[in-house]
Amino acid sequence: MSRxxxxxxxxxxxAVPHLGTLIGSVLSADVVARxxxxxxxxxxxxxxxxxxxxxxxxxxxxxxxxxxxxxxxMHELVAELFRKWNIxxxxxxxxxxxxHKEFVREIFTKIYRNGxxxxxxxxxxxxxxxxxxxxxxxxxxxxPFCGYEFAKGDQCExxxxxxxxxxxxxxHCVFCGSKPVVxxxxxxxxxxxxxxxxxxxxxxxxDRLPENAKNMSLSILREGLRPRCVTRDNKWGIPAPFxxxxxxxxxxxxxxxxGYISATIEYFKKLGKEEEWKKFWLNPDTKVVFFxxxxxxxxxxxxxxxxxxxxxxxxxxxxxxxxTEYLLFEGRKFSKSKRVGIWIDEALELLPADYWRFALxxxxxxxxxxxxxxxxxxEIVNTQLxxxxxxxxxxxxxxxxxxxxxxxxxxxxxxxxxxxxxxxxVKVVDEVDNLLMNMRIRDALLKVIELAREGNRFLNxxxxxxKIKTSREEAASIMFVAIHAVKALAIMLAPFIPTFAxxxxxxxxxxxxxxxxxxxxxxxxxxxxxxxxxxRPVFKKISNHELEELKKRLQKxxxxxxxxxxxx
RNA sequence: GCCGGGGUAGCCUAGCCUGGUAGGGCGCCGGACUCAUAAUCCGGAGGGCGUGGGUUCAAAUCCCACCCCCGGCACCA
Numbered sequence: 001m002s003r004x005x006x007x008x009x010x011x012x013x014x015a016v017p018h019l020g021t022l023i024g025s026v027l028s029a030d031v032v033a034r035x036x037x038x039x040x041x042x043x044x045x046x047x048x049x050x051x052x053x054x055x056x057x058x059x060x061x062x063x064x065x066x067x068x069x070x071x072x073x074m075h076e077l078v079a080e081l082f083r084k085w086n087i088x089x090x091x092x093x094x095x096x097x098x099x100h101k102e103f104v105r106e107i108f109t110k111i112y113r114n115g116x117x118x119x120x121x122x123x124x125x126x127x128x129x130x131x132x133x134x135x136x137x138x139x140x141x142x143x144p145f146c147g148y149e150f151a152k153g154d155q156c157e158x159x160x161x162x163x164x165x166x167x168x169x170x171x172h173c174v175f176c177g178s179k180p181v182v183x184x185x186x187x188x189x190x191x192x193x194x195x196x197x198x199x200x201x202x203x204x205x206x207d208r209l210p211e212n213a214k215n216m217s218l219s220i221l222r223e224g225l226r227p228r229c230v231t232r233d234n235k236w237g238i239p240a241p242f243x244x245x246x247x248x249x250x251x252x253x254x255x256x257x258x259g260y261i262s263a264t265i266e267y268f269k270k271l272g273k274e275e276e277w278k279k280f281w282l283n284p285d286t287k288v289v290f291f292x293x294x295x296x297x298x299x300x301x302x303x304x305x306x307x308x309x310x311x312x313x314x315x316x317x318x319x320x321x322x323x324t325e326y327l328l329f330e331g332r333k334f335s336k337s338k339r340v341g342i343w344i345d346e347a348l349e350l351l352p353a354d355y356w357r358f359a360l361x362x363x364x365x366x367x368x369x370x371x372x373x374x375x376x377x378x379e380i381v382n383t384q385l386x387x388x389x390x391x392x393x394x395x396x397x398x399x400x401x402x403x404x405x406x407x408x409x410x411x412x413x414x415x416x417x418x419x420x421x422x423x424x425x426v427k428v429v430d431e432v433d434n435l436l437m438n439m440r441i442r443d444a445l446l447k448v449i450e451l452a453r454e455g456n457r458f459l460n461x462x463x464x465x466x467k468i469k470t471s472r473e474e475a476a477s478i479m480f481v482a483i484h485a486v487k488a489l490a491i492m493l494a495p496f497i498p499t500f501a502x503x504x505x506x507x508x509x510x511x512x513x514x515x516x517x518x519x520x521x522x523x524x525x526x527x528x529x530x531x532x533x534x535x536r537p538v539f540k541k542i543s544n545h546e547l548e549e550l551k552k553r554l555q556k557x558x559x560x561x562x563x564x565x566x567x568x
Numbered sequence: 569g570c571c572g573g574g575g576u577a578g579c580c581u582a583g584c585c586u587g588g589u590a591g592g593g594c595g596c597c598g599g600a601c602u603c604a605u606a607a608u609c610c611g612g613a614g615g616g617c618g619u620g621g622g623u624u625c626a627a628a629u630c631c632c633a634c635c636c637c638c639g640g641c642a643c644c645a
Contacts, residue, residue: 012645053645124643135644187643211585212573216640219572229643251643294573294639325573326639333638367582368574369638376580379594387607395604402603443582446592453608460601460609468603537605 002287003042005280006033007260009292010050010095013074014059016081016565018341019372020327020334023360024293028322028441030087031361032289034495035436037088038519044280046263048093048100049075052237053252054135058175060236061130067236071096077564081344085353086498091267095238095255099269100262104255105241107311108230112242116191116310119244122229125180127173133233134173134180141168185233188242190254192225195306199225202305208320209301210439211367212294217301225302230254257304260290261315280316287319289439297323322439325365329372342372342554343565349557350550351381351542354497358385361496364442374547382541389452390539393489395459396482397507397535403468406535408483408509409476410528418481421458422525425451425481425488429522432492448492455485483508484525490514491522500538507533 008029011017017026026047033045051071060067075094082092093100111117125134173180192199203209203217230251231240237249261281268276280286290300300321308315326333334341347356359380363370400406414422428451435444459482468475487508494501494514505514509532542550557563 014645050645054643055645122643133643138644216572220642223571223641226642232643252645253643256645295645298640298642299645328638363580371580373580376594379580383594386605391604391607393604395608397604399603449593456604456608457610459603463601463603465601465603540605 001041003280003283003285004033004036004044005260005264005286005288006036006043006045007288007290008045008047009290009296010048010256010259011078012053012055013049013051013071013078013094014055015336016074016078016343016345018334018336018343018565019347019356019360020329020341021293022085022344023327023364024324025291026082026087027085027357027360028324028364028439029289029291030089031441031495032291032322032436032439034088034498034515035519038491038494038515038517039433040518043090044264044267045088045090046093046260046267047089048091048095048097048259048263049078050252050256050259051075051095052234052249052255054132054138054232054234057132057234057236058138061175068096081348084348085344085357088498091263091270093259093263093266095252095259097262097266099266100255100259101238103262103265104238104250104258107258107307108250108254109241110312111190111307111310114310114312116194117188117230117242118191118227119186119188120227120229121184121186123182123184124233125171126183127176127178127180129176129178130173133183133185138174139168139171139180140174141171186244187229188231188240188245188248189227190230190306190310191227192302192306193227195309196221196225198309199302199305202309202317203301206318206320208438210320210323212325213297213301213321213323216294216297220298220302228303253299253303254307257299258307260288260304282314282316284314284316286316288316289319290321292321292323294323294325297321320439325367326369327360327363327365327372328369331371331373339558343563345563345565346554346557349563350553352499354500355381355385355539358445358497358500361441361445364445366440366442374551378542378544378547381539384449386539386541388449388456389489389493390537392452392455392459393486393504393507394535394537396455396479396486397532399464400479400483401532401535403464403475404479406532408526408528408530408532409480411477411480412473413477414481415474415477417462418477421454422481422484424454425485426523428454429488429492429520433519436495445496448489448496451485451492452489455482455489458482458485480525480528487526488522491517491519503538507535507538509533 006029009025011021033043036043056067056071060070079092125139127134171180172178200221203221231245231248232251234249237252238255240248240250264280265277292300300318305317308317329341332340359377362380363372428447432444432447435447462478464475464478490501490504490508491514498515501514508526509530
């Protein structure tokens with residue numbers, strides 16, 4: 001048995017997450033966490049709200065509320081949504097929690113004492129009217145190259161030229177429109193070049209990193225690491241613990257990424273086991289896995305390891321970083337400002353969570369960007385989930401119901417063809433196991449579907465409806481194994497679609513929760529004589545008409561502001 | 569501009585690192601079956617693997633050049 005820390009990227013609380021962020025982080029992590037628990041591993045699954053930084057401050061200012069008020073609300077909202085999505089966090093916390101703040105200050109104090117922090121003066125733009133320092137893209141002006149009126153401080157969206165905010169003609173603050181001034185300020189930097197050899201060693205020797213994470217990390221290392229500024233002039237954040245930096249806060253990225261550890265500490269503290277977290281994070285055998293989108297890679301493969309190494313404590317470094325590519329929406333990037341995509345609160349208003357879970361996991365952009373489309377959603381739900389899996393389960397269960405009085409038949413000995421199928425079941429269970437251990441979630445799901453497909457083929461070839469007329473014994477042998485396949489499906493689907501899996505479990509006649517069962521039980525047949533529960537179709541299709549209705553309903557929800565993401 | 573990643577049948581996609589007759593899913597056509605939510609299963613058609621060179625007995629896979637798409641380029645999270 002191993003110890004695992006499963007971490008999902010911390011959603012930034014300036015908005016409700018959309019489906020793209022969900023599949024990349026929280027949902028993928030949930031599948032693996034659930035799977036590992038069923039494997040009997042010791043698992044801590046953590047995440048939380050990432051609530052510091054300028055965008056939050058700005059958003060709060062826009063609404064005229066304190067940032068804390070805003071994030072309190074958002075945190076509750078998002079946490080509740082994840083519950084509805086059946087995400088099995090052990091601890092979903094937040095960066096505003098005192099334990100986290102204290103932990104971050106403690107780590108940075110250690111990093112400072114170990115000589116990895118130095119100061120430097122830099123020039124930044126300051127809006128005197130708003131009283132805040134403006135990140136590049138919060139400055140707008142006329143592009144000096146093409147004359148475009150709304151060029152951002154970092155890049156002109158019209159001609160694509162990269163800009164320095166000071167190059168802008170008539171620069172102005174995006175919030176109040178006034179002209180920002182250039183200020184020289186002192187900031188605290190982490191000396192990444194000094195840490196580079198150790199980071200390089202870590203990346204190069206980690207052969208579990210997915211290709212995208214490894215390539216991006218190596219390419220960043222190839223260019224050479226530069227010192228990075230770890231302080232900000234925001235008020236909203238964790239006060240920097242460095243002498244002389246009393247009015248600064250820690251840059252949100254360096255704060256949030258430490259949350260995986262503080263969340264673990266908090267989890268055990270609540271259980272009254274204050275020291276237990278060390279058995280995870282200070283143990284070289286612990287497997288720490290992060291689930292993130294590709295935009296997050298450097299922070300998890302380089303920044304976080306850098307902080308952990310620089311702290312001088314013997315923290316275990318990530319075992320792997322399961323980084324996905326992007327989920328696109330109808331071929332375009334999800335965009336909050338352009339309102340492209342579907343948000344996780346909206347989705348739940350359209351279909352039960354497990355349909356989304358299944359479809360999203362099926363579309364998981366494991367090796368390249370994947371495009372969500374309504375038609376694809378329909379195809380996955382109708383063909384894969386309903387027709388292939390659902391129909392297989394249903395035809396098996398109804399056949400047993402009708403012909404064997406709803407009881408798992410007793411079998412003296414299995415026919416050779418049936419033994420062969422039974423061996424296949426066991427083989428698939430192991431293959432799915434192996435894929436999930438390697439974070440190949442989409443491939444694992446495809447493999448599960450394949451078992452249902454094989455099940456359908458098996459039934460067609462063995463035709464128990466014909467056999468039962470001549471040999472009840474042979475039909476029993478067939479169905480005994482077919483039922484075994486249904487059981488295996490219920491168990492293997494549990495990490496993916498826990499609610500539906502449980503429904504299948506119940507129909508098989510079990511009264512407990514399938515997620516409390518062990519994974520390897522999928523290899524064992526159902527006990528003869530067990531009485532089936534009530535049998536009815538578990539899934540249903542989305543008709544063309546219904547699909548159109550879903551799209552309309554989404555528009556309506558937005559128009560009426562029924563759902564939080566419609567208002568935020 | 570620089571650095572990544574992609575370009576595979578009508579659509580989605582695997583394979584590319586570790587070269588050897590291009591796999592799967594959807595859709596389409598034909599058939600089988602009728603236990604099952606008209607579901608399932610089998611067979612078939614359909615591909616110059618972005619373009620042009622090169623290496624090799626052999627390239628989607630390796631090398632070079634070019635074209636298109638997407639992302640990053642560090643104070644944006």
